[in-house]
Amino acid sequence: MSEPRIVIVGAGPAGTRAAETFVRHGLRPTVLDEAPRSGGQIYRRQPASFRRPARAVYGFEAGRAEALHAAFDALAGRIDHRPETLVWTLRDGTVHALPAMGGQSQAFPYDALVLATGACDRVIPFPGWTTAGVYTLGAAQIALKYQGCAIGDPVVFLGTGPLLYLVAYQYAKAGAKVAAVLDTTSFGTKLAALGRMLAVPQAFLKGVYYLGWLRSHGVAIHEGVVPVRAEGTAAVTALVWRGADGAERRTECTAVGFGYGLQSETQLADLAGCSFAYEDHSRQWLPEADGDGRSDVTGVYLAGDGRRVRGADFAEMGGELAALAALKDLGRTVPEPRMAELRRGLDRGLRWGVAMQTVFPVPHHFVAGLPPETVLCRCEGVTVGDARHAVTGLDAKEINRAKALSRIGMGRCQGRYCGLTAATVLAETAGAAPDAAMRLRGQAPVKPVPLVRQEPATREGGA
Structure with missing residues (x-):
């Protein structure tokens, strides 16, 4: 056989x-x-x-x-x-x-x-996020790892989760100037969930080290931040944000790396x-x-x-x-004993994953405050206002219907970067539960592929 x-x-x-x-x-x-x-x-x-x-x-x-x-x-x-x-x-x-x-x-x-x-990176848009020089945290890390270069200098890193501090540390360690680390999670939220972070102590200690190293090397770290807008015409020149005290601030930079986990x-x-x-x-x-x-x-x-x-x-x-x-x-x-051991390990991993979502929650509440002109689906140029209109004007409360009527998620990324936020916008606009908008169905091709023209055969049989 x-x-x-x-x-x-x-x-x-x-x-x-x-x-x-x-x-x-x-x-x-x-x-x-x-x-x-x-x-x-x-x-x-x-x-x-x-x-x-x-x-x-x-x-x-x-x-x-x-x-x-x-x-x-x-x-x-x-x-x-x-x-x-x-x-x-x-x-x-x-x-x-x-x-x-x-x-x-x-x-x-x-x-x-x-x-x-x-x-892949989890993204929640903000005004100006499509400006040249604004990258996801994953893209910023790939540039440093694979190409040996920084996305800019100075750089602002925005978002939440372990990757935020890791990428900031890697950039600063490599010699790039990190203008600020802006964490959308408040200190109180982290403190309340501290016990859950100890589920995987090695990862917790790494995070403490990155945080301490950045502070000791003069990198400004702010918690409980809300992004307001990226400024710049041809390229980003500054990030405007609100601190935990509600005051608006402006940090000059030539690049922004942002993301909310994976x-x-x-x-x-x-x-x-x-x-x-x-x-x-x-x-x-x-x-x-x-x-x-x-x-x-x-x-x-x-x-x-x-x-x-x-x-x-x-x-x-x-x-x-x-x-x-x-x-x-x-x-x-x-080997059944090995399978049992792996299952136990993955159960620990599941608890760790839930703990990370608790300690570093995705700031879904940002979506409600997005201005209507904010670009949501950058591939197709669909705005937050367009998505809200899909519900109020077109009765498209389910995301695949909204896709058909507004082109949300119809571009080259197939909704990887807009899909989850778009579903949140639709559900909130409809006054429904977060899962009510469902999910974007997978479509082939999952990524763009070239269309190859087949040349007619010659008399000799060649192409």
Whole structure:
């Protein structure tokens, strides 16, 4: 009998550990990944010609990053690794992917599919956020890690969550001037949830270190902040914000990095036919899976932050566990004690994820105060006022109907950056519960793909 066909989407922490597990059990999985090298976003590798030490790129996570890279490199020849390959749709038990270097879409039928699609920045717009020089925190970090450059100098970092302080620390450590760190979470909120932060003490201590280091090096840190607007015409020149005392302030800068934590990338799980459920604390619809990562679609398994945001360490556990579940379903003998250990680890990760949402809550209340002219969907130029009108003038209270009538989420990002906020705008305008607007359904292609014109064959048979 032929060996089962295994496909893994993503070569980050979850995808790497899944591939490693399949290889350890004698299988040769196909690993499809958009990046030129493994590592995912959190452990993104610098170009091969760069020579910065791992400590300079990953900080405290250098050891984990190097271990993950080494684990993937050790699989060379034992996996079918397809880097720079975009998975653009799934249907009928087949993954369809397009090589970045050109060529026709390729089909990868599977008996077991592990979706390790990761996460992206969570965005709440503010006036001027589309001005040149305003980036997400993830984009700011990628520029520093992968390209060895800062997004500007001086830079203001805005938002909430562990990534805010990590990116600010990395920039300051690299020599960039950080004009200010503006945290939208108040000190009182953090203090009230301090006990929950101790669920993962190592992460808590890292955060304390970053905060202390920034303060000791003269970086201004303000808590309980509300962004007002980014100023500048050709490019950003300053960020205007209100402090916890209600006073309006202006900080000059040449760039802004902002974000409110992460959201799961769920489009492929949607196209695979997975059921979704609403998660109250994150206000996101997420694909359903059991404790081992099995979705309700036969042969489809979910792992890492693409299933639920829990961080890189727990993503590694999820990748291994999903692979073991797939192997078990394929009739292979798997180590049950190891599976039980991984389940316990992921349960801790779930508690940690909920704790982070409590300590660093996404400021959903900002949405109600957004001026109507604020751009909501930058791909299509749809404003907050347009979204509100979709409810009051077009009776479009559900987000897919609003998309059809106003073009919210119809652009190249497919609603990754506007979808969650748009749903909040619709629900608030309708006076409904946060989940009432539902979610944007995944559509193929999940990211833009080129249309290739097929030349007619010549008389000799050539193209």
